[in-house]
Amino acid sequence: MEIKGEMSMLNVLHLHSTNVKEIADQLEKKRDEVPSFFLNSPVIVDCSLIVETLAELDLAALKQRLIDLMFVPVGVRGVEPEQQAAIIKAGWSVLRAGPKSSKKAEAAAVAEEASESDEVKAPAEVEETPVASANISKLIEKPVRSGQQVFVEEGDAVLLTHTSAGSEVMASGSVHVYGALRGRVLAGVHGDTNARIFCRSLDAELIAIAGRYQLLDEGDTDLRGKPAMIRLDGEKLIIEALD
Amino acid sequence: MSKVIVVTSGKGGVGKTTSSAAIATGLAEKGNKTAVIDFDVGLRNLDLIMGVERRVVYDFVNVINGEATLKQALIKDKRVDNLFILPASQTRDKDALSQEGVESVIEELKADGFDYIVCDSPAGIEKGAFMALYFADEAIVVTNPEVSSVRDSDRILGILQSRSKAAERGDTVKEHLLVTRYSPERVEGGDMLSVDDIVEILSIPLLGVIPESGSVLQASNSGQPVILDKASTAGMAYSDAIDRFLGEDIPHRFMDIEKKGFFKKLFG
Numbered sequence: 001m002e003i004k005g006e007m008s009m010l011n012v013l014h015l016h017s018t019n020v021k022e023i024a025d026q027l028e029k030k031r032d033e034v035p036s037f038f039l040n041s042p043v044i045v046d047c048s049l050i051v052e053t054l055a056e057l058d059l060a061a062l063k064q065r066l067i068d069l070m071f072v073p074v075g076v077r078g079v080e081p082e083q084q085a086a087i088i089k090a091g092w093s094v095l096r097a098g099p100k101s102s103k104k105a106e107a108a109a110v111a112e113e114a115s116e117s118d119e120v121k122a123p124a125e126v127e128e129t130p131v132a133s134a135n136i137s138k139l140i141e142k143p144v145r146s147g148q149q150v151f152v153e154e155g156d157a158v159l160l161t162h163t164s165a166g167s168e169v170m171a172s173g174s175v176h177v178y179g180a181l182r183g184r185v186l187a188g189v190h191g192d193t194n195a196r197i198f199c200r201s202l203d204a205e206l207i208a209i210a211g212r213y214q215l216l217d218e219g220d221t222d223l224r225g226k227p228a229m230i231r232l233d234g235e236k237l238i239i240e241a242l243d
Numbered sequence: 244m245s246k247v248i249v250v251t252s253g254k255g256g257v258g259k260t261t262s263s264a265a266i267a268t269g270l271a272e273k274g275n276k277t278a279v280i281d282f283d284v285g286l287r288n289l290d291l292i293m294g295v296e297r298r299v300v301y302d303f304v305n306v307i308n309g310e311a312t313l314k315q316a317l318i319k320d321k322r323v324d325n326l327f328i329l330p331a332s333q334t335r336d337k338d339a340l341s342q343e344g345v346e347s348v349i350e351e352l353k354a355d356g357f358d359y360i361v362c363d364s365p366a367g368i369e370k371g372a373f374m375a376l377y378f379a380d381e382a383i384v385v386t387n388p389e390v391s392s393v394r395d396s397d398r399i400l401g402i403l404q405s406r407s408k409a410a411e412r413g414d415t416v417k418e419h420l421l422v423t424r425y426s427p428e429r430v431e432g433g434d435m436l437s438v439d440d441i442v443e444i445l446s447i448p449l450l451g452v453i454p455e456s457g458s459v460l461q462a463s464n465s466g467q468p469v470i471l472d473k474a475s476t477a478g479m480a481y482s483d484a485i486d487r488f489l490g491e492d493i494p495h496r497f498m499d500i501e502k503k504g505f506f507k508k509l510f511g
């Protein structure tokens with residue numbers, strides 16, 4: 001286990017083992033060295049080093065341990081596409097590979113695709129098979145409070161009130177929040193790049209669409225506190241005013 | 244119809260026990276038969292604040308274990324009619340509370356004709372706090388004007404609306420916000436969140452704002468719930484909160500910096 005800061009406030013936990021207790025014990029020790037630094041900080045779990053033995057890792061237990069240790073689990077990355085369903089079942093979102101390994105991973109994916117099929121595919125098709133989300137939505141009438149998670153596995157999440165700091169909303173489709181959006185929000189978690197995020201007042205801690213994520217620190221957008229829509233343009237998250 | 248009210252917060256030391264004592268006393272003063280239960284097993288504070296610590300013979304855990312009857316354990320308040328205290332055990336740990344045990348005590352109080360059953364929750368979001376809130380019809384969420392306290396209140400609200408018995412039935416627990424230890428000077432100075440900020444973050448109705456007041460410590464040292472100190476600002480603010488709880492519409496007080504009058508400026 002190894003923990004590195006990658007962006008401000010965002011730590012990446014590189015797993016070397018699938019033993020949750022071992023990971024948690026080491027992490028606790030690390031955390032206690034600089035508690036103020038790690039307290040409530042978001043972490044991404046990178047599984048690229050254990051991708052072969054990932055099935056042995058109890059991801060649900062790992063998430064709970066991270067929460068107990070006062071971390072904010074954001075998502076898992078560095079996994080194979082066929083592993084995604086199990087990861088999402090365990091309550092995690094799947095993020096895209098890290099900035100350094102992504103090029104390599106994508107090149108590998110292209111190579112694999114090419115060798116599997118005799119036809120030469122257009123690069124765009126190879127890079128991303130578009131995943132459309134089902135055209136249904138789930139209505140959430142109560143606020144999503146700190147420590148709570150709402151996960152709409154199929155379709156859009158429509159929230160009538162607000163989400164709190166320290167909460168998480170995930171949907172395979174888009175996320176609509178008719179109040180303040182203050183927690184983490186992940187749309188298109190199965191890879192729908194057309195998914196969008198809408199909110200009446202943007203105050204999110206983290207935004208993600210189809211695995212592309214961004215932390216919203218102070219000053220990252222002048223739309224903070226205002227109605228906003230977030231969409232994906234290629235690899236980039238675009239935040240736009242919504243009036 | 245009996246109502247179960249939990250006084251809860253998540254964060255420790257924000258004024259839950261002070262508030263439970265004041266609220267139970269205030270409800271009883273208005274003629275409601277009221278019991279207040281200390282769920283903080285192992286610490287036992289409520290009996291001190293209520294000034295009945297010398298009269299504790301049996302406690303909540305004794306009743307749950309069948310070592311005493313509820314009648315034997317309930318302590319009748321000597322100042323206010325209709326007010327009864329069920330103290331916590333000092334010697335056990337929180338695992339001594341079982342869900343069935345708590346339920347049977349609450350059901351017995353309901354059958355005895357209690358109008359209100361006030362549950363003083365321990366801090367945290369573990370078992371003790373969960374037991375205190377599980378059977379609640381209404382929740383008074385005690386919050387201090389600081390970020391960590393507001394965050395913990397938010398968590399407790401999430402737990403209330405997802406894991407309480409009412410939530411399991413598909414009902415909602417009625418929510419009330421009680422801001423305590425409010426100091427307008429420190430809000431003005433930017434050290435503390437304002438009531439408006441707290442209400443905006445939590446989005447639940449405001450039951451009352453209790454100012455920071457030396458009379459709270461005095462009251463607890465003399466074993467008298469602060470609501471009985473009719474001259475203190477904290478006592479008055481608790482009385483107002485009770486009136487609001489019972490349906491009256493009264494303006495909030497003690498939220499602004501006290502303007503020093505001419506004579507106070509001269510001599511004070």
Ligand SMILES: Nc1ncnc2c1ncn2[C@@H]1O[C@H](COP(=O)(O)OP(=O)(O)OP(=O)(O)O)[C@@H](O)[C@H]1O
Pocket residue numbers: 252254255256257258259260261262283288364365366423424425453454455456457459460463477
């Ligand atoms: N309005 C107030 N003004 C001044 N001091 C207060 C006020 N309310 C509470 N206090 C003080 O704060 C301290 C904690 O109060 P109390 O024991 O009621 O909190 P609690 O939430 O029950 O704590 P715990 O989580 O340990 O059960 C006490 O010393 C009490 O006297």
Ligand SMILES: [Mg+2]
Pocket residue numbers: 259260261283288364365
């Ligand atoms: Mg207490």
